[in-house]
Amino acid sequence: MSLKALRTYACQVAEIAGTDFGVINETGIVLVCSNKDEEGNDRAAAVEAMSVSECSYCRFGDVSYYKVPVSGKTDLFIFLRSKNQSSKKILELAAINIQNIMLSRDEKLDKAGFLNAILADKIPADDVFALAKKLQLDPSAKWIVFLIKTKKEAISGTGEMIRNLFPDRNRNIISEHEGNTVLVRQVRAKENAGNFEENAKSIVDTLNTELMVNAKVSIGAVANDFGEIKRSFAEAKTAQRIGSIFENEKTVVNYEKLGLGRLIYDLPASSSKLFVREVFKKNDLESLGNETLITIQKLFENNLNISETARLLYIHRNTLIYRLEKIKKATGLDLREFDDAVAFKTALLVKRNLDKDDALNNNI
Amino acid sequence: MAHVKLVGVMKKYEDKQGGVVAVNDFNLDIDDKEFIILVGPSGCGKTTTLRMVAGLEEITEGEIFIDGKLVNDVQPKDRDIAMVFQNYALYPHMTVFENMAFGLKLRKTPKEEINKQVHEAAKILEIEHLLDRRPKALSGGQRQRVALGRAIVRHPKVFLMDEPLSNLDAKLRVQMRIEISKLHKRLQTTIVYVTHDQTEAMTMGTRIVVMKDGIIQQVDSPQALYDRPVNMFVAGFIGSPQMNFVNVVLEKDGEDVYMLYDKNRIRLVPDKAAAIANTDYIGKEVTMGIRPENFLIEDEDLENFSDAIITANVEVVENLGSEALVYLKSGDTYFTARVKPGVKLIPDEEIKVALDTNKVHIFDKETEAVIVQ
Numbered sequence: 001m002s003l004k005a006l007r008t009y010a011c012q013v014a015e016i017a018g019t020d021f022g023v024i025n026e027t028g029i030v031l032v033c034s035n036k037d038e039e040g041n042d043r044a045a046a047v048e049a050m051s052v053s054e055c056s057y058c059r060f061g062d063v064s065y066y067k068v069p070v071s072g073k074t075d076l077f078i079f080l081r082s083k084n085q086s087s088k089k090i091l092e093l094a095a096i097n098i099q100n101i102m103l104s105r106d107e108k109l110d111k112a113g114f115l116n117a118i119l120a121d122k123i124p125a126d127d128v129f130a131l132a133k134k135l136q137l138d139p140s141a142k143w144i145v146f147l148i149k150t151k152k153e154a155i156s157g158t159g160e161m162i163r164n165l166f167p168d169r170n171r172n173i174i175s176e177h178e179g180n181t182v183l184v185r186q187v188r189a190k191e192n193a194g195n196f197e198e199n200a201k202s203i204v205d206t207l208n209t210e211l212m213v214n215a216k217v218s219i220g221a222v223a224n225d226f227g228e229i230k231r232s233f234a235e236a237k238t239a240q241r242i243g244s245i246f247e248n249e250k251t252v253v254n255y256e257k258l259g260l261g262r263l264i265y266d267l268p269a270s271s272s273k274l275f276v277r278e279v280f281k282k283n284d285l286e287s288l289g290n291e292t293l294i295t296i297q298k299l300f301e302n303n304l305n306i307s308e309t310a311r312l313l314y315i316h317r318n319t320l321i322y323r324l325e326k327i328k329k330a331t332g333l334d335l336r337e338f339d340d341a342v343a344f345k346t347a348l349l350v351k352r353n354l355d356k357d358d359a360l361n362n363n364i
Numbered sequence: 365m366a367h368v369k370l371v372g373v374m375k376k377y378e379d380k381q382g383g384v385v386a387v388n389d390f391n392l393d394i395d396d397k398e399f400i401i402l403v404g405p406s407g408c409g410k411t412t413t414l415r416m417v418a419g420l421e422e423i424t425e426g427e428i429f430i431d432g433k434l435v436n437d438v439q440p441k442d443r444d445i446a447m448v449f450q451n452y453a454l455y456p457h458m459t460v461f462e463n464m465a466f467g468l469k470l471r472k473t474p475k476e477e478i479n480k481q482v483h484e485a486a487k488i489l490e491i492e493h494l495l496d497r498r499p500k501a502l503s504g505g506q507r508q509r510v511a512l513g514r515a516i517v518r519h520p521k522v523f524l525m526d527e528p529l530s531n532l533d534a535k536l537r538v539q540m541r542i543e544i545s546k547l548h549k550r551l552q553t554t555i556v557y558v559t560h561d562q563t564e565a566m567t568m569g570t571r572i573v574v575m576k577d578g579i580i581q582q583v584d585s586p587q588a589l590y591d592r593p594v595n596m597f598v599a600g601f602i603g604s605p606q607m608n609f610v611n612v613v614l615e616k617d618g619e620d621v622y623m624l625y626d627k628n629r630i631r632l633v634p635d636k637a638a639a640i641a642n643t644d645y646i647g648k649e650v651t652m653g654i655r656p657e658n659f660l661i662e663d664e665d666l667e668n669f670s671d672a673i674i675t676a677n678v679e680v681v682e683n684l685g686s687e688a689l690v691y692l693k694s695g696d697t698y699f700t701a702r703v704k705p706g707v708k709l710i711p712d713e714e715i716k717v718a719l720d721t722n723k724v725h726i727f728d729k730e731t732e733a734v735i736v737q
């Protein structure tokens with residue numbers, strides 16, 4: 001909090017107590033005092049004595065002192081020019097006040113801390129609503145979680161950039177959690193998946209162009225109130241993981257659009273292996289070659305529409321048909337047939353999933 | 365001075381299924397102050413190439429030089445580049461001035477310097493009167509300019525732009541194309557610009573790189589790409605409506621060479637005939653390419669090209685005001701012809717059409733490479 005606000009507060013206390021009141025930093029310098037002449041004076045002796053004796057309250061001459069612990073920061077001390085019995089009570093009350101002012105002023109830290117505590121399951125579900133309200137967040141509004149992955153060195157820059165893109169602190173909470181930047185944003189009326197994905201894309205492009213770092217963003221499903229934020233976060237995390245297996249080229253992954261990957265991700269390895277062997281027989285996918293694999297990918301993206309795929313790849317229809325014949329010869333699957341296409345596509349995804357598991361095991 | 369050079373650049377995205385080679389054996393010399401465009405169909409590796417120049421994507425093989433300095437291991441922020449991408453976002457609570465200044469502030473540029481740069485950029489972009497506004501109060505085109513402004517104030521050696529206009533509506537896109545071309549002239553810096561839209565490429569670039577499947581097909585000026593495509597892919601990709609293709613058999617008759625398909629027999633002009641008369645292609649099937657505007661239907665043309673006439677059925681006539689597109693069926697082949705508006709052609713009518721044989725292209729049917737152009 002600013003010294004100005006602290007000085008105003010000191011004057012208010014002094015007026016009620018009818019005597020001088022001031023605040024000292026941990027080195028013993030008077031920061032503010034209702035009597036301006038006191039400011040900058042050295043009261044280190046008293047502070048030192050209190051630190052050594054570990055007392056929170058003491059009296060030197062006609063001045064009473066009190067220690068104010070401030071979480072996450074160095075302690076402050078307050079004093080009142082009085083040796084009355086009541087001076088201790090006044091100082092105790094003032095200390096609580098200063099602590100509260102510090103907490104609510106330092107909102108940024110607080111909201112991020114609050115979010116992290118929720119994600120780490122450190123806040124009982126019953127308290128979430130009340131705490132959110134205290135922080136001026138609307139707990140009964142809809143919220144959505146974005147998980148932004150960048151390289152480690154870029155995390156602090158990323159947080160700052162996201163803050164600038166989403167400046168309203170009561171509607172956008174930003175924190176760092178498990179090496180990701182988390183953005184929890186209040187959903188506006190009439191917003192849908194399209195808006196969220198646009199948000200995510202502009203986050204990626206802005207990080208690319210302004211901070212010059214790579215980024216991937218995953219999106220959870222909408223949380224219907226603040227109590228569901230943890231779920232939305234878990235979904236974003238799942239989307240990040242599943243996206244990295246099945247759609248690694250995508251920079252934005254939406255939990256609500258995971259498609260087949262969602263199913264296949266949970267399949268047991270044993271039956272997966274059998275299925276892949278059944279579909280591809282002994283054939284190596286590699287033997288099909290890069291060009292053919294891209295052709296297949298585009299064919300699937302265009303609903304097995306030969307003309308459209310050929311047009312997009314700028315190849316002749318007949319060239320495409322020739323490539324498909326080649327695949328048929330190698331695998332026995334005719335991708336123009338719906339059933340064969342389904343088997344091929346599914347096997348391709350199952351294989352990706354298996355490969356990822358292998359890779360993970362190898363890493364351990 | 366900013367000369368960019370790519371030597372044998374390859375990018376492979378690894379996975380267990382062999383990985384995807386997104387860009388292969390990419391060699392390109394980009395001159396100082398050049399406006400060069402990478403164009404090609406979806407997935408051909410344009411973005412990947414641009415991101416490798418930016419340093420956002422690692423290079424699997426090869427070398428990239430900016431101003432003669434090898435930058436393979438140089439971080440993006442130290443490459444002296446600026447980027448403009450499709451999904452830019454402005455900072456909503458900052459004014460236009462602050463939006464443009466933000467990047468410089470991050471880099472601890474002194475205040476007066478920031479002031480100078482932002483005003484200079486704003487002047488170039490003609491948005492000086494908007495400097496105090498917030499993004500909400502700007503039009504789409506104005507926002508786009510601010511996004512460009514953020515790049516300009518960095519004073520980079522090279523601008524890298526990836527489809528920066530794709531999110532704008534058609535009208536604004538045409539307008540901003542002109543703006544960016546003007547900008548290039550004023551800034552006098554190197555711009556590498558990615559688009560999948562051949563019209564955009566043809567209207568903006570001084571040189572165009574046509575890519576397909578991660579491989580450069582041809583690097584040339586817009587006119588040269590149009591007039592002398594090196595293969596069927598480039599021939600088909602550049603130009604709208606597309607070049608027409610038909611498989612023909614080459615027949616030699618003395619000095620002359622004829623192209624035969626269906627019941628049609630077309631004589632090649634002497635210099636094209638000479639180029640192919642003594643090759644293995646005689647007696648074989650090749651692919652002939654001809655652009656829509658090289659079909660001629662006026663009586664006078666039919667006389668001039670009397671030995672290059674085909675018969676075709678008029679399927680549809682599309683009058684576009686400044687020109688008309690005629691969809692023709694000749695034997696089993698469909699052609700699109702571009703003719704003067706107001707011609708009297710009736711659907712289902714059989715007509716005679718002359719081919720301007722000075723303008724036909726002949727391609728190898730297998731390799732699709734050009735044989736005669």
Ligand SMILES: Nc1ncnc2c1ncn2[C@@H]1O[C@H](COP(=O)(O)OP(=O)(O)OP(=O)(O)O)[C@@H](O)[C@H]1O
Nearest residue numbers: 248249377384386405406407408409410411412560
């Ligand atoms: N991170 C990645 N992981 C795996 N494959 C990728 C990745 N990024 C791109 N690819 C693949 O590399 C190829 C080239 O992609 P790139 O994005 O460069 O194409 P593009 O020419 O920019 O296409 P578009 O016009 O659609 O933007 C594509 O086959 C794409 O699927």
Ligand SMILES: [Mg+2]
Nearest residue numbers: 410411412526
């Ligand atoms: Mg691209």
